[in-house]
Amino acid sequence: MTSATSLFSPVEADLRVLTENLKQLVSARHPILFAAAEHLFGATGKRVRPAIVLLISRATMQELDITPRHRRLAEITEMIHTASLVHDDVVDESEVRRGIPTVHSSFGNRVAVLAGDFLFAQSSWYLANLDNLAVVKLLSEVIMDLAEGEIQQGLNRFDTDFSIEAYLEKSYYKTASLIANSSKAAGLLSEVSEELAEDLYSYGRHIGLAFQIVDDILDFTGSTEALGKPAASDLKSGNLTAPVLFALEEKPYLEALIEREFSQAGDIEQALAYIKESTGIDRSRELAAHHAQLAVQHITKLPPSEPRQTLINLADYVLSRLY
Amino acid sequence: MTSATSLFSPVEADLRVLTENLKQLVSARHPILFAAAEHLFGATGKRVRPAIVLLISRATMQELDITPRHRRLAEITEMIHTASLVHDDVVDESEVRRGIPTVHSSFGNRVAVLAGDFLFAQSSWYLANLDNLAVVKLLSEVIMDLAEGEIQQGLNRFDTDFSIEAYLEKSYYKTASLIANSSKAAGLLSEVSEELAEDLYSYGRHIGLAFQIVDDILDFTGSTEALGKPAASDLKSGNLTAPVLFALEEKPYLEALIEREFSQAGDIEQALAYIKESTGIDRSRELAAHHAQLAVQHITKLPPSEPRQTLINLADYVLSRLY
Numbered sequence: 001m002t003s004a005t006s007l008f009s010p011v012e013a014d015l016r017v018l019t020e021n022l023k024q025l026v027s028a029r030h031p032i033l034f035a036a037a038e039h040l041f042g043a044t045g046k047r048v049r050p051a052i053v054l055l056i057s058r059a060t061m062q063e064l065d066i067t068p069r070h071r072r073l074a075e076i077t078e079m080i081h082t083a084s085l086v087h088d089d090v091v092d093e094s095e096v097r098r099g100i101p102t103v104h105s106s107f108g109n110r111v112a113v114l115a116g117d118f119l120f121a122q123s124s125w126y127l128a129n130l131d132n133l134a135v136v137k138l139l140s141e142v143i144m145d146l147a148e149g150e151i152q153q154g155l156n157r158f159d160t161d162f163s164i165e166a167y168l169e170k171s172y173y174k175t176a177s178l179i180a181n182s183s184k185a186a187g188l189l190s191e192v193s194e195e196l197a198e199d200l201y202s203y204g205r206h207i208g209l210a211f212q213i214v215d216d217i218l219d220f221t222g223s224t225e226a227l228g229k230p231a232a233s234d235l236k237s238g239n240l241t242a243p244v245l246f247a248l249e250e251k252p253y254l255e256a257l258i259e260r261e262f263s264q265a266g267d268i269e270q271a272l273a274y275i276k277e278s279t280g281i282d283r284s285r286e287l288a289a290h291h292a293q294l295a296v297q298h299i300t301k302l303p304p305s306e307p308r309q310t311l312i313n314l315a316d317y318v319l320s321r322l323y
Numbered sequence: 324m325t326s327a328t329s330l331f332s333p334v335e336a337d338l339r340v341l342t343e344n345l346k347q348l349v350s351a352r353h354p355i356l357f358a359a360a361e362h363l364f365g366a367t368g369k370r371v372r373p374a375i376v377l378l379i380s381r382a383t384m385q386e387l388d389i390t391p392r393h394r395r396l397a398e399i400t401e402m403i404h405t406a407s408l409v410h411d412d413v414v415d416e417s418e419v420r421r422g423i424p425t426v427h428s429s430f431g432n433r434v435a436v437l438a439g440d441f442l443f444a445q446s447s448w449y450l451a452n453l454d455n456l457a458v459v460k461l462l463s464e465v466i467m468d469l470a471e472g473e474i475q476q477g478l479n480r481f482d483t484d485f486s487i488e489a490y491l492e493k494s495y496y497k498t499a500s501l502i503a504n505s506s507k508a509a510g511l512l513s514e515v516s517e518e519l520a521e522d523l524y525s526y527g528r529h530i531g532l533a534f535q536i537v538d539d540i541l542d543f544t545g546s547t548e549a550l551g552k553p554a555a556s557d558l559k560s561g562n563l564t565a566p567v568l569f570a571l572e573e574k575p576y577l578e579a580l581i582e583r584e585f586s587q588a589g590d591i592e593q594a595l596a597y598i599k600e601s602t603g604i605d606r607s608r609e610l611a612a613h614h615a616q617l618a619v620q621h622i623t624k625l626p627p628s629e630p631r632q633t634l635i636n637l638a639d640y641v642l643s644r645l646y
Contacts, residue, residue, distance in 0.1 A: 087440055091433050109432060110414050114474055116436075117410055117443075121463075121470040124447055128463040133456050140444075140451040147444040151437055 007317050008047070010306045011054040014066075015047050018054075018074055025075065025122065040082050040103065040115075048211070049081050050074035052179060052314070053186045056200055058307040059299075060190035069130055069189050076123045076130075076139065077182040083119035084146045086112050091150060092237065099228035134188050138181040149173030157238035160255045164245050164287075168209060175215075176208025199298045203311070206295035210318050213288035216241035217281055217322060220272070232272060236262065242287060244271075247280035285322060292319055330640050331370075333629045334377040337389075338370050341377075341397055348398065348445065363405050363426065363438075371534070372404050373397035375502060375637070376509045379523055381630040382622075383513035392453055392512050399446045399453075399462065400505040406442035407469045409435050414473060415560065422551035457511055461504040472496030480561035483578045487568050487610075491532060498538075499531025522621045526634070529618035533641045536611040539564035540604055540645060543595070555595060559585065565610060570603035608645060615642055 008015060022041040057070035088094070089102040090112045096102065104112035120143065127139050152170045156162045172180075183204030187197045218226075219234045220243050234241055238261060248254055251274040257267045275281070292315040302308045331338060345364040380393035411417070412425040413435045419425065427435035443466065450462050475493045479485045495503075506527030510520045541549075542557045543566050557564055561584065571577055574597040580590045598604070615638040625631045 087436055090436050110477070113410055113413050113436060113439075114470065114477065116440075118470040118474065120440075120443060121466040124463040125467045128456070128460045131456065133451070133454060133459070136456070136459055137451040140447040143444040144448045147437065147441040151441065154433070154437065 007310065007313060008051045008055070010058060010310050011051055014054045014058075014071070014074070015051060018047070018050050018071065018078065021071075021075055022078060025126075026079075026119065040086070041078075047078065049179060049182065050078045052204065052207070052311070053077050053182050055307040055311050055314075056183050056186040056203075057190060059302050059305055059311060060187055060192050060196075060200075062303065062305065067189065069132075070186060072126055072130060073135070073182065073185055073189060076126050077178065079119050079123040079126075080139065080142060080146070081178060083116045083123065084150070086116040086119065088150060090116070091154070094229065094233075096229045099225075130189075132188065135185045138185045138188075142178045142181045145173040145177035149175075149177075153239055156240070158258055158261050159238075159240065160248060160258050162240050162245065164242065167240070167242060167245055171209055171212040172205065175212040176205045179208035179211075180204035196301060199301060202298040203295050206291040206298065207315060207318065210288045210291040210295065210315065213242050213284055213291065214318055214321055217243055217284050217288070220275060220281060221322070232268065235271065235275075236268060242284035243275055243280040245280075246283040247275045247278035250278045250280070251275075285319075288322075289319055292316070330633065330636060331374045331378070333381060333633050334374055337377045337394070337397070338374060341370070341373050341394065341401065344394075344398055345401060348449075349402075349442065363409070364401075370401065372502060372505065373401045375527065375530070375634070376400050376505050378630040378634050378637075379506050379509040379526075380513060382625050382628055382634065383510055383515050383519075383523075385626065385628065390512065392455075393509060395449055395453060396458070396505065396508055396512060399449050400501065402442050402446040402449075403462065403465060403469070404501060406439045406446065407473070409439040409442065411473060413439070414477070417552065417556075419552045453512075455511065458508045461508045461511075465501045465504045468496040468500035472498075472500075476562055479563070481581055481584050482561075482563065483571060483581050485563050485568065487565065490563070490565060490568055494532055494535040495528065498535040499528045502531035502534075503527035519624060522624060525621040526618050529614040529621065530638060530641065533611045533614040533618065533638065536565050536607055536614065537641055537644055540566055540607050540611070543598060543604060544645070555591065558594065558598075559591060565607035566598055566603040568603075569606040570598040570601035573601045573603075574598075608642075611645075612642055615639070 019041060026041065053074040054066070054070070057066040057074070061067075061070070085097065086103050089097060090104045090109055093104075094102050095105045102112070103115055107115075123139075124143075127136055130136070149170055149172075152166075152173065156166070156170070180201045181204070184197050184201035187200040192200070216234065219232060219241065222231060224231045230236075235244060238258070240258070244254070244258075254271055254274045257271045257274075260267070262268045262271065296312050296315045299308060299311055302311075342364060349364065376397040377389070377393070380389040380397070384390075384393070408420065409426050412420060413427045413432055416427075417425050418428045425435070426438055430438075447463075447466075450459055453459070472493055472495075475489075475496065479489070479493070503524045504527070507520050507524035510523040515523070539557065542555060542564065545554060547554045553559075558567060561581070563581070567577070567581075577594055577597045580594045580597075583590070585591045585594065619635050619638045622631060622634055625634075
């Protein structure tokens with residue numbers, strides 16, 4: 001399995017600059033945020049979102065260098081993502097993420113709410129100062145979608161009537177919207193055609209969905225150590241993802257376990273057994289592969305280049321995380 | 324004493340439309356937010372911020388009617404303000420505001436963080452869709468300033484070296500920036516001259532500072548009932564405001580009480596006695612009056628009109644809350 005770092009080699013230097021910039025942008029003025037920034041923008045993140053923005057920037061600028069605005073867009077993307085993680089961890093009361101304690105568990109609710117607000121505020125400000133109204137609209141849509149997704153996830157806990165379509169919609173809001181809209185925004189900064197901009201959006205949308213479905217499968221198949229958070233934590237909190245939703249079609253008794261919110265001893269173990277016996281994980285893998293393929297189809301019009309090839313390889317990489 | 328409602332008579336109908344719009348914008352899609360929206364945009368708010376935006380809109384449009392964009396700006400202003408209150412109440416662990424329980428105490432941290440994020444997100448989105456990059460920049464500055472102000476307030480709790488200048492800076496971030504920048508933005512939507520736009524900013528800045536200083540005085544002189552929150556709550560939480568900072572110059576022993584964070588029985592009562600014996604409240608009142616006067620000086624160039632007169636009267640109204 002390729003590591004994310006070697007996969008992103010065409011933008012490796014760009015990602016190093018980005019990480020340093022993010023730490024400085026966030027922590028420069030406030031000691032209270034310094035610790036949080038080290039924590040948030042430290043070594044553990046995979047930087048998938050800014051990597052995609054940078055790859056699309058390089059793939060669309062061709063022989064020309066990418067501009068400071070492309071770089072700033074990549075930084076904004078990571079800031080928005082991080083802000084939403086920090087607040088999600090407060091809302092979901094998560095203790096661990098990527099193997100390290102969350103801001104909310106290390107520094108308390110107060111700092112987590114402030115740090116998230118500060119990151120959202122700073123991203124809005126940098127966004128406005130990109131001086132491109134179309135890009136501002138795309139990314140403000142993302143911020144809306146993230147809030148919408150978190151609310152939908154909260155409303156549908158332990159809801160066994162939750163459909164795969166509703167799950168994909170929620171996954172779009174929570175994950176794919178950011179990748180889709182920032183991919184399109186990178187294209188707009190390179191002044192691509194309207195048609196190519198839509199293709200870049202679709203690439204981001206489908207790769208984002210594939211990414212989320214794979215993450216949701218790993219919640220069942222990965223170890224706590226590999227996940228950096230407790231295994232099956234989505235299921236326990238009632239966040240019903242693709243493997244569960246498919247399994248529900250085959251294992252009627254699973255419904256009862258979920259509806260009583262795993263309140264009896266052994267319920268979680270029983271539910272996990274049902275899911276593993278079902279075709280839920282296989283069907284989820286097929287769904288992820290389907291979206292990864294659709295993603296690739298949308299960037300065939302980009303002229304051949306190393307960054308374009310990396311965007312194609314990324315679709316394989318997303319799926320390879322399952323093996 | 325004039326009530327805020329009769330004071331705002333030139334925009335009374337506008338404010339009614341605004342209140343209905345806000346309730347609908349926020350609660351339309353989500354039952355989870357419906358209760359919070361009723362709570363937030365119900366009858367208790369004074370709507371000072373959108374009233375100022377609407378008055379400036381009418382004063383600068385003269386015989387022409389205000390546009391849907393002016394109205395939307397007023398709504399965005401109130402949404403941003405409300406979002407920041409909801410998160411501040413989580414950060415400050417406040418139980419009561421305007422005489423009713425806060426969102427965080429009624430619905431818990433989870434809903435309060437989500438509701439605040441949703442309001443910030445929605446305001447960013449409506450803002451981007453005003454299609455005016457200069458206005459987007461002004462209001463994104465406000466969102467940064469609000470986060471900055473809350474962080475500064477947190478960093479300076481019980482800090483007896485906090486100066487009046489630092490207090491005014493923090494008050495600008497927390498209160499005046501929103502009024503100043505939205506006043507200027509209303510002018511930009513009316514296509515006023517650069518010079519008048521700066522005057523509108525200064526009007527908002529000074530009226531905002533006067534407003535905050537008066538609020539800070541009322542924390543000492545008002546009853547719990549009139550305040551809608553416990554009296555002297557700023558002092559107890561270590562938020563040192565103008566009356567305390569002036570009193571510190573005259574009552575050296577006050578410093579010791581603050582530095583030990585009122586940890587001994589009777590400390591708060593003793594501190595309040597020192598502040599009331601000092602000239603702190605009188606000097607704060609003079610400071611508020613000074614900023615109210617400066618505010619009025621900045622709108623003398625507006626052509627005479629009923630809304631302009633209301634903006635002038637507002638400066639007296641702010642001070643009249645002290646009597």
